[in-house]
Amino acid sequence: MALKKNIYEKIWDMHLVYEEPGRDAIIYIDTHFVHEVTSPQAFESLRLSKRSVRRPQKTFATMDHNVPTSDRSAPIKDVLSKKQIETLRNNCHEFDVTLFDMDTIQSGIVHIIGPELGITHPGATIVCGDSHTSTHGAFGALAFGIGTSEVEHVLATQTLTQKKSKTFEIRINGKRPSGVTAKDVILAVIGKIGTAGATGYVVEYTGEVIRDFNLEERMTVCNMSIEAGARAGLISPDDKTCDYLKERKYIPQDETWEKLTSKWKNFASDEGAVYDKTMELFVDQLEPQITWGTTPEQVTSINGSTPDLSRIKDPNKRKAVKKALQYMGLNENMPLKGLKVDRVFIGSCTNSRMSDLREASKVVKGYKTHSTVNAMVVPGSQSVKKMAEEEGLDKIFKEAGFDWRESGCSMCLGMNPDQLRAEERCASTSNRNFEGRQGKGGRTHLVSPVMAAAAAIKGSFVDIREWKYK
């Protein structure tokens, strides 16, 4: 009987170009996404060393980190942002790379448009100079973030050198309570294993809860794998994966759909495949999650409180918690429910797809945002924006008092003008609550889209399970 393999092992074996003892393996990269922030130095270095892009048709570019989410027809005021965007445009032109420019319907956050356009597919190796590349793992692709030197390496060789990672199976089982979303599940996982809990591993998420999730929910889970330190996070492909990708623009046309999908589904981990490490999370009792600190592992349930410092034995950890609480303007033993918010951000590659906006709009429908709250929705792509507008979601948000923006990374990292001011408290659907991430001195609480929407209405954090939908 053939050896049982997990999905990572199958993709690895399939992409192995060359291996010799004592050095890293060379693996083939099927798809390379680039954006304006981490690519200019790679192209420049390529130019200086007189190298070319080996397979330009395997690289796709868009601008997302820097782009304003206000009116697209207005010129970009920030001179450096403008230059970075123009540099990407010029590089794509010079090296013959496909660019989804910011004024096109195909543009958006790189991790939203890849799957949307069908560029992402099962069994592929996908890299991008962005740590949230793990998002594409939801399709059963081996997808991970790389540095700029590696971006250059991929451009020049269409390969990367890698050491084979260990594998970590995270099983999510049980009956998911209503009001508990994919975001809550991944936050709970990070809370349990910590921000370095999966360092050195490629994670595969399995179990009935994962199977039950649609592809957008799976993307939310895989997206935050890096927040637990994982190299990549993936989910074995199934019928849902294939259905999502059907008829998307960049799906290979050279074989029949049946043949293609059967090939894709073969990448799924074999029954009985083994992993270097395994853990299981039961979600039956899981409550909506909210971060209270400055790293995603500093998370608890909405009915929880900030930690009791005297109960933290490790002095380093106690010091870190104390510093985080101070930064966040919180005390120990403080309940999170009822905590007032100033800003609400619904967006980012974690939670800005159609299902996120639909769920959030149901919460908002018929309500007005709290008078002291400034709330915004930033769709993940121009195509999500268009689709949401066709469904009338924009009207629901706008009538409630939300800002309805153009797509982009926006306030997830605040490279564009969308930023928190010092000490502003934000309910955010993004992925990082690091100090200053959304603006210097800003205080980020990571939550699900429905929790963020409810906080915008009430002006403080509430338990979404108690929400009165209109």
Place this chain on the structure above:
Amino acid sequence: MRSFTTLEGIVAPLEDLNVDTDQIIPKQFLKRIEKTGFGKFLFYDWRYLPNGKLNPDFEMNHPRYKEASILLAKENFGCGSSREHAPWALDDYGIKCLLAPSFADIFYNNCFNNGILPIVLDYPLIEELFKNVRQIEDFRLSIDLPNQRIKKPDGKTISFDIDSFRKHCLVNGLDPIGLTLEHEEKITEYEKEHGIL
């Protein structure tokens, strides 16, 4: 790529756990299209007060650490974003070697690609070095990559592990792209086999 063989230098401590790349180099400085000039923005939000003056409470700002070329850090250093601006900023500031109980994956790779040596040491050794660096003015370490040894001022040595291939590349300053291209015919073969033109 720049090679790394030996280094003798002043050690600066950085107390925090899980130092993320947003702290190492905040996003407002990622708009440059060059690799150089990031040093003045290193740890920007911690290093400077709102009025632009150096923050006296940030330990690395102490005059005794001014010439530091070795950074002593805590676990999971470099977590978060893949921005290579983080090692560029460290390098430009003058940091050529890092010591920590653990590093985040992408950051660790990025260091090697820029001639910076990240060394993983057991937690008790790191704790001891934190004590040393605070007790002894002008505390210096000698790093010897070929022999995988760190020499302390009192003559004691600490040995460290490192992947032999990474060491080979760093000691010889090998260009990773050049190394891969030595096997270009294998890449072409792979592409033919898989119908990639």
